[in-house]
Amino acid sequence: MAAEEYRWTGKPLKIGELEAEVPIIQGGMGVGISRSSLAGAVAKEGGVGIISTAQIGYDEDGFEEDQAGCNRLAIRRHLARAKEIACGNGLIGVNIMVALKHYKEHVKEAVAAGADVIISGAGLPMKLPELVGETCRTKIAPIVSSKRATQLILKMWDHHYKRTADFIVIEGPKAGGHLGFSDEQLKDVGAIDFDGEVQQIIACKKAYEEKFEREIPVIVAGGIYDGKDICHALELGADGVQIASRFVATEECDASEAYKQAYIQAKNEDIEIIKSPVGMPGRALRNAFLERIKGSKQSVLKCYNCLEKCNPAKVPYCITKALIDAVKGDVKNGLIFCGANTGRIHEMTTVHQLMQELIAETAV
Structure with missing residues (x-):
């Protein structure tokens, strides 16, 4: 990296009254991969740092006997620590899987702890508006992979709660971890028209923007590796991107x-x-x-x-x-989720260096 420092010169990511200077969301990675160290460092650079709540308290005293209690404690602790690291920059949020046994408790704990955003997938977050409450400052976003899922969630939130999404994360077939695609689809990822799906979702959400008189930013995730990918997502009409795997090979990542x-x-x-x-x-x-x-x-x-x-x-x-x-650290006998572009990662870096690289590439 050259000594020159780069600043984002495009549009910031605006979610209601909240704003992140750099429209890059660091994807939530559990168990323990993205906690306060990584999320705080990303927010400090002007992005959106995301903590995964999936078994977040795995290293807390008493976890073997009380997973639920330790996870709630860790949500509070890591959100507070991430905000300290961020020094008032960017945004700090959480990723909460719908599939979790204590999904409701995690949402309520994150809201009480002051999470800026909650991103929710691994299932359809149909009751998320009810769990965060009507007057909550915390912004909410579903993770979707299709226009159909988007329509279903937005229609349900409108009908039952008279509200809509604050933003939407569209996750493609090249993402890491759990995927919202069938085994058949994943056998030939190239045959999936993900760009077309993104554009259809952007068109779909416009009716809800008009009804609720607010913008609903769209974030593209899955396979975003460099500035070229970011530019492509923005050209499709997205407002930002979510990147996960590249942040693993940083000094600040919470993994071993x-x-x-x-x-x-x-x-x-x-x-x-x-x-x-x-x-x-x-x-x-x-x-x-x-x-x-x-x-x-x-x-x-x-x-x-x-x-x-x-x-x-x-x-x-x-x-x-x-x-x-x-x-x-037992990488031979443990499960290592990853994105499709992980094979392109060849060296350790820092969050600052990575964010600077992505910003510089996007400017070019």
Whole structure:
């Protein structure tokens, strides 16, 4: 990187009365990959830092006995710490999976702790407006992958709660973690007209902008790697982008050094689509753990109360244990979610350097 510092010269990301100078949202990554260190650093650079609440308290004292309590405590603690790191810049929010057993509690805890935004996916967040309340400052966004899902959510929120989304995150088939696409679709990602879907969703939300007399920014996620990708999303009509995988190989990322090195050393052929206990396909790095679960079911010796619809007696493995093992550094025996472009990541950087690189590339 040259010594020259770059500033975003395009439109900032405006979500209601809130504003982030740089329209880049750092995607939420659980378990423990994006917590306060990463989210705070991204916000400090003028972006939107996102903390994943999925088993966020995995390293709190007493977690083995009280996962729910430790997670609530960690949500408060990490939101407060991220805001301290951000020094008043950018925005700080959370990603809360609808599939979580304690989804309602996580939403209410995040609101009470002063989260600027809540992004919610891994299911349809139909009751999210009810959980945050009518007068809440916290802005809410569903994660969608299709026009159909967008229409369903916006119509339901309008009908039941007389409100609409504050912004929308559209996640494409190249994203990491759990994916809102079928196994058949993911066999040929190139055949999916994601650009067309983005444009249809942008057209779909205009009716709700008119009805509620407010702008509903659209954020494009999944496979966003560099400034060229950001420019393409903006040209489609999006207001910003969400990037996750690239932030893993930063000094500020909350994962272990071994986890970060797994990303840096990964090649394209190391990435595969798996079946998660959540019931959705997911994208992850191939390792000894994935090879084992292909051959046989892994006995679940302890339930960590993470997923609403999980039956420990029937799932092929415990996703909480697999993700905790990975984030702590056991990258051979843990589950490592990743995006489709992870094979392009070859070196460690800092959040500042990465944000500067993305801003400079976008300006060009």
